[in-house]
Every structure is written in structure tokens, then in C-alpha cells.
Amino acid sequence: xxxAEVSLFSELHRRSQQxxxxxxxxxxxxFLGAGLVxxxxxIQGMVPVLAANRTLxxxxxxxxxxxxxxxxxxxxxxxxxxxxxxxxxxxxxxxxLTLAAHLPSVDVIMEATGDTLVGATVALEAIRSGKxxxxxxxxTQATVGAVLAVQADAVGVVYSDILGDEPGNLNALYQHCTGxxxxxxxxxxxxxxxxxxxxxxxxxxxxxxxxxxxxxAAAAADGTKLNLEMATVANANGLSPATRGMVGPAITDxxxxxxxxxxxxxxxxxxxxxxxxxxxxxxxxxTRSDDAILQGEFRYLKMGEGPWYLFHRPKLLxxxxxxxxxxxAVLYRTATVAPRGAPVxxxxxxxxxxxxxxRQLDGIGGFDCYGLITTTEDAQREGLLPIxxxxxxxxxREVARDEPIGIADVSFRSDNLLLExxxxxxxxxxxxxxxxxxxxxxx
Numbered sequence: 001x002x003x004a005e006v007s008l009f010s011e012l013h014r015r016s017q018q019x020x021x022x023x024x025x026x027x028x029x030x031f032l033g034a035g036l037v038x039x040x041x042x043i044q045g046m047v048p049v050l051a052a053n054r055t056l057x058x059x060x061x062x063x064x065x066x067x068x069x070x071x072x073x074x075x076x077x078x079x080x081x082x083x084x085x086x087x088x089x090x091x092x093x094x095x096x097l098t099l100a101a102h103l104p105s106v107d108v109i110m111e112a113t114g115d116t117l118v119g120a121t122v123a124l125e126a127i128r129s130g131k132x133x134x135x136x137x138x139x140t141q142a143t144v145g146a147v148l149a150v151q152a153d154a155v156g157v158v159y160s161d162i163l164g165d166e167p168g169n170l171n172a173l174y175q176h177c178t179g180x181x182x183x184x185x186x187x188x189x190x191x192x193x194x195x196x197x198x199x200x201x202x203x204x205x206x207x208x209x210x211x212x213x214x215x216x217a218a219a220a221a222d223g224t225k226l227n228l229e230m231a232t233v234a235n236a237n238g239l240s241p242a243t244r245g246m247v248g249p250a251i252t253d254x255x256x257x258x259x260x261x262x263x264x265x266x267x268x269x270x271x272x273x274x275x276x277x278x279x280x281x282x283x284x285x286x287t288r289s290d291d292a293i294l295q296g297e298f299r300y301l302k303m304g305e306g307p308w309y310l311f312h313r314p315k316l317l318x319x320x321x322x323x324x325x326x327x328x329a330v331l332y333r334t335a336t337v338a339p340r341g342a343p344v345x346x347x348x349x350x351x352x353x354x355x356x357x358x359r360q361l362d363g364i365g366g367f368d369c370y371g372l373i374t375t376t377e378d379a380q381r382e383g384l385l386p387i388x389x390x391x392x393x394x395x396x397r398e399v400a401r402d403e404p405i406g407i408a409d410v411s412f413r414s415d416n417l418l419l420e421x422x423x424x425x426x427x428x429x430x431x432x433x434x435x436x437x438x439x440x441x442x443x
Contacts, residue, residue: 008324011331012045022330023086024323025050025100027122028113029062031211032136035319036110041066043323050082050092050100059093079103101125108326110162111135114216116143116364116388117418123148123159124417132158132329134336136322138167139364142231142347143388144418146339147425160335164321167232170283171337173313174237181294182287182309185270186261187233190280191226191248196402197352198222199367215365224364224371224387227347230273231373234345236337241345242269245372251278258286258308267308273345273373282314342429346379347371349387349405357398360413361405363391369405380430383407389422 015022022045026036029051040048048066053059056075063073073091076082079102082092086105097118100106102125109131111122119140126133127148135141141148141161152159162168166189174187195202198221200214207217219225227245234240249264251257257276261267266274267286276284287309289295295306303309325336349361349369361368364387371387379386385393385405393410412419 008327008331009044012043012327015331016045021045021047022327023047023049023105023107024326025052025103025106025109026062027052027097027100027109027111028115028118029053029058030112030213032114032319032322033110033112034058034062034065036112036136036322037062038066039319040323040326041068043327046323046327048091049086050094050103050106052094052097052100054095054097056093056095059095063091063093097122098125101129101131106131108132108134108330110322110326111137113137114139116140116391117416120144120148120418120421124151124421127152127155127157127159130155130157132160132326132333134158134160134162134322134326134329136162136165136318138165138225138228138232139388140418141167141339142228142235142345143386144421144425145232146235146341146343147421147428149335149339150428156333158329158333158335159338160325160329161232161337162318162322163325163336164318165316166226166229166283167236168322168325168336169313169316170229170233170285171236173283173285173311174233177285177287177311182289183271184237184239184285185267185272185288185308186284186286187230187237187239187271187273188284188286189226189230189275190282190284191223191275191277192279192281193221194223194226194248194277195221196223196350196370199352200365201367217365219365222352222365222370224347226275227371227373228364228387230275231343231345231347232337234273234373235339235343237271238340238344239271239273240375241373242266242272242274244348244374244378246274248275248277251276251280254280254284254310254312257284258304258310261286262308280314282312282316284310284312286310343376343425345373346376346384347373347387348379348384349390351399351401351403351405354401355395355399357395359395361390361393361395361410364388366391385410386422389419392416392419
């Protein structure tokens with residue numbers, strides 16, 4: 001445990017004694033969200049006061065699994081009745097995903113749906129209500145996170161992804177290493193297996209065994225999740241991929257990672273985001289220092305000969321650590337990982353199979369497309385469709401397998417908040433491009 005974590009737990013204890021615990025609302029109670037509700041209930045100084053899920057029974061079940069007596073849970077769908085319940089010390093279950101934003105008794109909102117439109121809706125509602133939003137949703141952050149961060153900053157609240165998953169853990173490692181004076185070269189993720197053509201059907205057994213939605217398992221297997229996570233880190237630190245989709249050298253041991261990346265020519269391309277393909281977990285950062293004194297001292301500290309140094313955080317504890325991001329948002333007004341200015345990386349849609357004209361795309365983790373990270377400059381120059389918008393698009397022409405899908409290739413079936421936020425983001429950061437990501441025809 002780091003000194004920062006010790007300080008955070010001490011501050012949570014102090015706040016709990018003086019002002020009461022941090023009151024957290026969790027939106028989405030699937031595998032991750034239900035885990036959040038349970039773990040928040042174990043941290044001194046935090047309490048899960050509200051759980052929301054479109055299937056109401058799952059919200060109730062999440063609170064009960066956290067040790068809350070069913071008789072202490074009120075089902076509410078209006079702000080007035082929910083606030084009255086919370087003021088009486090009760091817990092609220094609801095099917096309204098935006099209710100928590102309007103409750104004074106909620107200190108911070110955590111969102112864990114993985115849905116781009118829901119993530120954008122919950123985040124914007126929270127921000128407009130003056131509440132910090134901590135989301136386990138790199139899908140939304142990689143698509144419209146830059147404009148949400150600007151809006152959060154404008155009203156003095158936090159917009160962030162979580163500690164415990166790859167983006168937050170890698171960003172923490174990045175900040176630590178740069179903070180002690182090392183030059184970042186490769187910010188990376190480990191990937192155990194990769195099948196670009198994985199679908200909800202091919203991953204159904206795995207999803208069922210681990211209590212996951214099939215689309216989530218498919219997005220992990222086909223690499224879309226990896227690319228979205230790395231875009232989140234890239235946009236938080238001004239990093240780029242070396243090539244579309246990254247390189248992903250195969251490794252057989254972590255200790256040899258630097259040698260493999262050097263052989264692939266990636267150490268001179270940095271600072272970049274990339275990944276290593278092999279049976280390992282966690283995140284890593286390759287750094288460099290040409291300081292002769294540091295090299296000598298690192299040699300003594302068994303860090304190697306240099307000038308390249310590998311830092312590896314092997315564990316991903318997800319909902320066991322994610323509540324700490326909510327605590328930091330409330331106590332310190334700091335984000336674990338959030339966009340910094342104009343996006344530098346984009347995750348674009350690539351056809352997973354041959355697609356016919358007129359087809360309505362199914363989006364992230366589906367049968368139709370996978371996502372690859374590229375630079376924002378390349379995506380704009382080629383007019384490519386962000387994968388986060390694909391679920392709302394219909395094809396205007398036939399697209400071959402592994403072919404990038406362009407903005408001009410689709411029409412959007414109807415307008416929605418996510419598309420509007422994307423137009424705002426493009427207009428804010430690239431006015432000369434006239435919002436290319438949403439100027440395709442609408443049906």
C-alpha cells in the first residue's frame with residue numbers, strides 16, 4: 001500500500017467522523033457495478049446509498065449482496081421520494097439511471113454500464129447537477145470524454161475513469177514514473193489472447209462462466225476494449241500509437257519485454273501507447289534516463305543497466321480499488337484518468353465481416369465491427385467512423401472484411417445525446433474540420 005493510499009484512508013476516516021461517510025450512487029449493477037456496491041460497503045468512510053439498473057431487481061439484489069437489509073431498501077423513481085428516503089438513512093433502488101444526479105444526499109456518482117450513450121447521459125446529468133462522476137466506461141471516455149471533461153472543469157467537478165482497471169492503473173504508473181523524473185517511452189497493457197473476429201456467439205460460454213454480458217466478452221476478445229483503454233490513456237497524456245491498432249509484440253516473459261520492444265523498433269518511436277501479447281496481466285511502462293548518476297544508482301537498485309527501465313503493475317483488482325477513485329474525486333477533486341485537452345487518439349470502426357449496404361451496425365462487442373486505435377489526425381484525414389458511434393449508424397455501401405468504415409459510408413438512424421456531444425467535441429477542438437464525426441447523412 002502506498003503512502004498516498006494510507007493518507008486517503010485516513011482522510012476517509014476523518015471525514016466520516018466529522019461529516020459522515022461519502023455517499024455513493026452506483027449506476028449499472030452488472031458484474032462490475034454490483035461489485036462496486038459490495039466493495040463500497042466495506043470501506044470505512046464510504047456507503048452505497050443508491051443502486052440503479054434498468055432491471056430493478058438487479059439493483060435491489062446488489063444492495064442486498066452488500067449486506068443491506070431488504071427492509072431498509074426503498075424503491076424510488078422520483079427525486080422527492082428518493083431524497084426523503086435517503087434523509088431517513090435508508091437505501092434506494094431504482095430503474096432510473098439519472099435519478100441520482102438530482103439528489104442532494106448523493107456525494108458522487110459511479111457509472112459501470114459500459115454503454116456509450118448511457119455513459120454520456122449519466123455523466124452529463126451528473127455534471128450539470130454539480131456532482132462528480134467516476135465511470136468505469138472507457139467506451140464513453142474515448143468517444144466524447146474530452147468535451148465532458150471540459151464541462152466538468154467549468155463547474156468544478158470531476159470527470160474520471162477508475163483505478164483498478166487498465167486505464168486508471170496505467171495512468172497512475174505513468175504519473176508516478178514521470179513524477180520521479182523518468183522519461184516515458186511506452187505505456188502498455190498486457191493482452192492474453194486476441195481474435196479480431198470474436199463475436200457474442202463465440203464468447204458466450206466464457207461470458208456465462210464469468211457472469212459477463214456476451215458483448216463485453218466479445219469486445220475484450222476482439223481487442224476493441226484494449227484499444228479503447230489505450231486511447232483513454234493516450235488522451236490523458238498526449239500519447240500516440242506507433243501504428244493503427246498498435247504493434248503488440250508477443251512476449252514469453254515480462255523480464256524480456258524491453259528487449260522485445262527494442263527489437264520491434266518501438267523504443268525510439270515514443271512516447272507511445274502499445275501492448276504486449278502474452279500470458280500476463282496488468283500494465284507496464286518502459287521509461288528511459290540518460291542520467292549517468294541515475295543509471296549507476298539504478299544498477300545498485302537492481303533495475304538493470306539502462307537506459308531503459310521497465311515498471312510493471314501486475315494486478316487488476318477492478319471494483320476492489322475503483323471506489324478509491326470516487327473517494328479522491330470527493331476529497332481532493334482529482335481524477336484518476338481523464339482527457340487532457342484535444343484528443344490525440346481515436347478508436348475507429350473496422351468491419352469484422354463483409355457487410356452489406358443498408359445494414360444497421362451493432363457497435364462495440366458485436367458481430368459487425370471491431371475497433372482499432374489511430375491518431376486523431378489520421379482518423380480525421382481519412383474520415384473514419386469512431387467505434388463508439390457505430391451502434392447508431394446504418395451502412396450506405398458495402399464494406400469488405402477488415403476495411404475501415406468511413407463517416408461518408410454511414411447514415412445515423414436518429415439523433416441522440418452521444419452524437420450531439422460528439423459534434424460539440426469536434427467543434428470545440430477541431431473547428432476547421434466542421435465536426436466530421438457526425439456530418440454523415442441522417443435517415
